[in-house]
Amino acid sequence: MNNKPKEIIIIGGGTAGWMTANSLLKAWGSDTSVTLIESKSIEIIGVGEGSTPYLKQYFSSLGIAESEWMPQCDATYKAGIDFQNWSSVQGYESYFHPFFSQLDLKSAELFFHNSGRRRRGESVNALPNHYFVSAHIASQNLSPVPNENLQLDVDYGYHFDSVKLGAFLKNKAIEQGLAHITDQVLEVKQDHNGSILSIITKDNFELTADFFIDCTGFTGVLVNKTLKREFYSYKDCLFNDSAVAIQTPIDKSQDISAQTISKALKNGWSWKIPLSTRTGNGYVYSSDFISSDNAEFELREQLNVLDEDIKVKHLKMRIGRLKKHWDKNCLAVGLSQGFIEPLEATALMLIQFTVENFISSFDKKDQIIDKTIKDYNLTLNTTFDGVRDYIVAHYKLNSRTDTEYWNACRNEIKTPVNLQNIISVWDKGIDLEQELAKQKESLIYLRPSWYCILSGMGRFPKNLQSTNTPSRVSEANLYCEQMARKYFSNHKVQLQKIYNNYM
Template identity: 30%
Template structure:
């Protein structure tokens, strides 16, 4: 039986809740002219929002462009740019590798047709150079530059692919301010009430005894998992065997006065997990994601303080669990964000997955009259989202395969079957896009490539053999030269990250172009950067 959707109730606020409200109110309700649709967000003010610095992917950048404008977003949220991730000590020798965000359009290589772009990176592997080295964003990352260049007398130029860092609490408030026609109720959900006949969610009961009814519910209750996990008791598929990190020790560090602001996330592998450092305009949001099977909270704090060289003040110790529900959409409720799936926050998959879920939901599935008992439709959505989150798992598991074995934690992590199949394949051939299932929201092959190469998992001999076979050596080398030339021109007039943020966040947009001049700083040669990245 079809239900006319007149009332939508979003259980929980935070980033997932307000993203859901925006997609349903601005992109779904408005697009269908459903003026009589009521959308309510029920948010418990006493329940803390999880997050101390959040990093996103390019999908969130597209969302902000559709929602408002970048300058306003930077000004109102104190966000910063993310051009990629710097991974330190994942092989245990102190070296680092970069995982730059990179768009094929950014390459624009006349010498190399798009279908052969992976061999642009394979040529670096074959010659013993980091695959990330010829990517524009890598150069901007290492010099703490913004993804904008202002050549004199020319229009502003932008790197194609970048994302943001921000404070979750501030962005939640910003997203709330962008909601149109949404009712906001502060209250704690104490009970989820199901219809005795068809099992649909009828309403939620708040702590004050009030009851809120709805036709469709979005579970954004975070780690409480109130509806799909609580009322429906859906099966949880754990990733803990291969992603054992189960605690997070969050803290923050203020920027030093006058210091540059990195335009990357720093992921620093430690003895029982890894330390994240996410720069916003005001501070570094940090945390140690660790496994308490191998280290206590006090030991974790001591290890961080030894690594950083100063004391920290943790905000608490958060229990986390990687995994997903077998079904994210059950009857007339869909779980979005942490309430439905979670993987350790190494590659910014949380908000990315939330956006994919919402976009697919409002663009391809949800209609004004919907049959919530149509299992084939719900099953298709659930299989699609399950595949995405399982692929996120495989990608994260791959980060732990760099051969590090100096602690029990690192020796304990193995490969799950699907990740092992991928790695076995790529030990014998160059990774290319057709090796992955093509679907909206999938991890881009280039990010897989940078990770595999950074961990030493790609065979230079395989790369040389394939470049010989396809006759691509000359094209790839010419493409490298072109990229270096283009990169030199862009970087020469690129704006320092901190300066761009300061000017972009001014109350009034400057009438003159933002200055690209930057303070003199030490510039490392390519050879020196390569030596340092390898721990030399």
């Protein structure tokens, strides 16, 4: 018998709360009671519309089919992210960060090889777009779901309406036996060791449990306000602290592209996320460099909705992570535990990782002891910092010189040591694999992603020598294009199948 909690209270009904509730009910629902309490008067963040391929596993683990959840969440497929205007290197102004598949194996090797040649000064093409099937899937408006003829795994993610995803997961959790309370937590009672005994609500209830999970967003009602857990800010390496989001309609007669577009603007970057019913747009920026009014203006201008009466949401972001996600009988999940910034859409993946690891901590051990919790926090911190390193790379590697913001991102951010080592090995043209192997324990993004960002941003010597040895880039490009056409169908047609003609 292990000391798994028997009564758990989750506070917060945003995506983090609902994802956590479903995972706990699935794993422990038969012998642990799970209650979720959410406030009616405190809004959820209501953004967060893109995922990594990890979300596919989440739904599979709950036994929920795409045909069930996708139509209810206006979801579309995602083959990767198109990064536009982050670099001013000719021919490398845009690059695609693909989700990978076994189809890429041969062409990816050629990409690594050609990147190496270019790093060492040979004028060969090393733009990732030519070497990965997903890039062609996205550019041809195909869906990354392979047809039956392909027996290989293909990674893909999703775009979705975050409010609808929350509502869907809420219903699922209630169906699975969740006790749901609408009320606001005002006070927390602790014992002399600092463990939580109970919470007091606005409607004057005192609720007890043996474990509490804080999913209250950036506020962190338990972990910040009461427990005052130490926060490790990423502000010195990630300057963005604000965002403005705007939804725009789609033209239903047009194709839907299976990609997020991340476009560098003057003081940050904008996202464009295609859903089946609308497009989600936003501008993530640093308030040290641009005011919220000017950011809204710049985004509106870009979207061509300057004068339209359209709902706009301004948000503040707390960038960094807790030093202890789990302490005593309280775990933080979601924005309350930390946030890196949405550039690679990693937040839901981190929620999943946090909860899955929490559950498996109890499977692995007969008794949860301090060391279990210490190891857990170390794993989570390493994961958060590993994601941060990859996100920081986008800013550090930018080659724009048009604004103070982009110059500062390149020159003034404090580069994390692991990232610095990767860049320095890359610049010297020496063995990147060896450096990545050295960082194995803390590396979250793997070799293909590092090659994509470093090559995709055009991080190469300026004076290149022409060469007679062929690069075979056209061959790789043609192969990827043919694979995309052969195994993948039109995105909208694929969605119509999943939606059962709902669209």
